[in-house]
Amino acid sequence: MTRLEAIRLAAQERATVMVEQLRTLVAHESPPESPEELTACADLLDRWGTAVLGRPARRVMLDGLPHLLWAADDQAVLLLGHYDTVWPAGTHAEWPFALTGDRATGPGVCDMKAGIVQMLTALELVGDTSRVGLLLTCDEETGSPASRPLIEDQAARSGAVLVGEPSTENGELKVARKGGSVYRITVHGRAAHAGVEPHRGVNASVEAALHVLAVRDFAADGTSVTPTLFTSGTMTNVVPERAEFCVDVRAWTRQELDRVDGLIRGLTPRLPGASLSFGGGINRYPLQTAVSGQLLELAQLAGKEMGLAPVDGVSAPGASDANFTGSLGVPTLCGLGGVGGGSHARDEWVDVARMPERAALLAGLVELILNPPQRN
Structure with a gap:
């Protein structure tokens, strides 16, 4: 069994834990520009991320809001995400996390709390995370006005940036995004x-x-x-x-x-x-395929070696923090989060059955970035 095949099996064994983590994270509401709720959610993620990475987070306070950074000294890869949602405080009380078959619903379940759970799981599966950084911001839904310099600073010292925003409903990764x-x-x-x-x-x-x-x-x-x-x-x-x-x-x-x-x-x-x-x-400015193409190829190689269904890349009209990092010329790939849809709407959903394989895909991609395959 290859290293990447072992990662896929290990991810599948975490399926139940991932769903429970998602349930807990969705219940920790994180509405935009709400210090009390964002701090409580940050406290939870701080514990989870520190346990996985084995090093403490740096809590970066910007405009009174907490952003979480686990930087690596020699940062070959940066995993980037945001834990704020578009939903106001109190939404979870009237529309709580629910699971019907493999379909989970609730405020922020797809954008992008499933992606955060998958990123943390992927970090558990990577053999050595000493060169992997993690940044979770809390103002993306309002345009990242305060966190943009932090994002760009960490991207500039990274070899590649992998963004845990949702994929498409069919699971395609996002290789280009419109600027706005x-x-x-x-x-x-x-x-x-x-x-x-x-x-x-x-x-x-x-x-x-x-x-x-x-x-x-x-x-x-x-x-x-x-x-x-x-x-x-x-x-x-x-x-x-x-x-x-x-x-x-x-x-x-x-x-x-x-x-x-x-x-x-x-x-x-x-x-x-x-x-x-x-x-x-x-x-x-737009995220363009010139900075995402090589990473897509590595993701496709990782998926193939794991025996996953082929993964494609698509252009997405919406913007994300990947636009910032890609505009710097740093190799960037987006859409590595949950497979779902309905973001920012009351029918927001994510397919929990696919969360383990997507965590495995992300972990495999990180492994290939850290240990590039030999080219013939």
Whole structure:
């Protein structure tokens, strides 16, 4: 029996424990920007991760929130994930973890608490973790505003980054991800009585509406430009002096994000007396196959040697922290977490029957990175 075959068998023996860990982790709610709940969840993960790696975590406090880092001195591989979810505190009470056959449901079960359980299991299965780092952040769902420098710092000192975000529902890994931008555009007008002398005002709602319609034309094949939030005005009888709208942009290439960024920042007022100000910008450049291709090949080799079903790579429209690490040119592979779907929705689910094999695949990939196969 080969080393990788032994890893697969050992992972399968942990199937029941993995489900119970997932149940416990989902019950530890970790809503965005909630220090009390995030700290309690971090305490749990700190115990689990330290027991597996045999070295203490460094708790990195950023904006009052706890991020967990188990760094390696000579970091050949970084496992990267996040334990925050999109679900507010109290969600688990009304929608608790449930298991029907092999299908587990509950807040954050797929995005990405199953991935965390699989990463910890994979670390148990790897022979030597002295060159493997683990970073679990808690602000990914809000755009990683505080943890981004930490992520980039750890990626820069790593030979490869493996991200425990969910795979597709069919189990494909994610070799490319769209980059994204978010803009908040504020329109400044002038208030006036809407019924008596509207002509004295500068209607910020009208000005904003003109730009909301205009930015849609910045979209191109594969690039989406979507107006989202819109707020304006104070009372029904007042010409609005202020309006604000947000724009979500997604694109497959850095050049496209830069193109749209220039167009949005180039918007000019349409109504006399109106002015515009801009907030936000490019958040994540795309993850591209140039930095993921070799790791996909190693994952496919690991799966083949373990006797697993062939694993493919796909492009995913959503962004993740893999975009940060891949943009640095560090080899990065995403989608190594749970096989499931419905992320951010009430039908979120994960296939627990596949958790052991995915943990084994991740462990096998780490082994091949640490001990590269000889090329003929």
